[in-house]
Amino acid sequence: MPEQAGTYEKSDRRPSAREARRARNPHRAESWQPTVLRRVRVRAVESLAPELVRVTFEGDELGESGADAGGPDLVPAVCSPSFDDVVVFCLPDPATGEVTLPVPAPGGGLGHPPGGTALVREYTVRSLRDGALAVDLVRHASGAGVRWLESVRPGDELTIVGPRVSRALPAVDRMLAVGDATALPALARLIEERPPTLALDVLAALPDSPALPRTVLPAVSPADADRVRVRVVAAAPGSAEELIDALSAAALPTGFAWVAGESGMVTAVRRHLLARGQEPDRVQFTGYWRLGGPL
Numbered sequence: 001m002p003e004q005a006g007t008y009e010k011s012d013r014r015p016s017a018r019e020a021r022r023a024r025n026p027h028r029a030e031s032w033q034p035t036v037l038r039r040v041r042v043r044a045v046e047s048l049a050p051e052l053v054r055v056t057f058e059g060d061e062l063g064e065s066g067a068d069a070g071g072p073d074l075v076p077a078v079c080s081p082s083f084d085d086v087v088v089f090c091l092p093d094p095a096t097g098e099v100t101l102p103v104p105a106p107g108g109g110l111g112h113p114p115g116g117t118a119l120v121r122e123y124t125v126r127s128l129r130d131g132a133l134a135v136d137l138v139r140h141a142s143g144a145g146v147r148w149l150e151s152v153r154p155g156d157e158l159t160i161v162g163p164r165v166s167r168a169l170p171a172v173d174r175m176l177a178v179g180d181a182t183a184l185p186a187l188a189r190l191i192e193e194r195p196p197t198l199a200l201d202v203l204a205a206l207p208d209s210p211a212l213p214r215t216v217l218p219a220v221s222p223a224d225a226d227r228v229r230v231r232v233v234a235a236a237p238g239s240a241e242e243l244i245d246a247l248s249a250a251a252l253p254t255g256f257a258w259v260a261g262e263s264g265m266v267t268a269v270r271r272h273l274l275a276r277g278q279e280p281d282r283v284q285f286t287g288y289w290r291l292g293g294p295l
């Protein structure tokens, strides 16, 4: 079964419904963390490119707590072992500024509180080190996430949840990773964190912006050049055509293919990969957002 969008539901659908559809991939071992809401503080807001903003969070609640305080359970420190781990942002209602927090749901997911609607969005953990968690957000035209981004300042507080599940890299020696701007944080982590034995083919579809790939995709060292290939094609958000053209130069099938971004784009890329002989359970595709409407 293909993987649908992320772990948690957006405000306009029941979280449990989305969770029920979440597929596991047999090639990626999962490790789970308890569902913990953490209050964090914005340490820095940095524009990486006109289209991309890095927000870095800090705060005691990122660390372990509970045992010393005599609490019933030890709350583990936040951790992010996998390149595509996500955190959920609990956002204010753009009209009222009020935040309605989600509640941990049976089975470890997130639900809306009784009588309320939590407004949540998911973002990839770009880095977690030295007590700071960073995410890179695409600055698109509208939406609760973008509204929050427009006004966020160092010192502001936010409640985040996760990462709740982390998936290990599949045990393969060759992997293809394809994504749009929203997948750049995961693609960048994959390049940085790949095991040295993994040959990696990365293909990103980005708006025609010279600053974007240069600032966010790590440079590949000459020593790695024969094992890591990174290509960027210019494409409008949601368009798969340019990616599929570029994939004609990819050696397929491959050990594992990871595809993330606009949902129509990932569906079209997956279809192309399957037509080229990729086994269905060796393609993980995730719709991160939907052009023209809610996911």
Ligand SMILES: Cc1cc2nc3c(=O)[nH]c(=O)nc-3n(C[C@H](O)[C@H](O)[C@H](O)COP(=O)(O)OP(=O)(O)OC[C@H]3O[C@@H](n4cnc5c(N)ncnc54)[C@H](O)[C@@H]3O)c2cc1C
Binding pocket: 005, 006, 007, 086, 121, 122, 123, 124, 125, 135, 136, 137, 138, 139, 140, 141, 142, 143, 144, 145, 146, 147, 181, 182, 183, 185, 186, 237, 286, 287, 288, 289, 290, 291, 292, 293, 294, 295
């Ligand atoms: C597992 C996972 C990981 C993700 N990681 C990241 C990440 O690291 N960085 C990141 O920026 N996003 C990431 N996303 C995507 C992000 O959650 C969506 O882009 C989200 O919809 C943004 O919410 P919003 O409130 O700003 O816009 P929404 O309210 O969702 O949408 C409002 C309008 O904007 C359009 N829209 C939404 N997102 C985009 C977009 N990215 N580009 C262009 N138009 C858009 C919609 O079509 C809609 O018309 C991830 C999503 C998932 C599921």
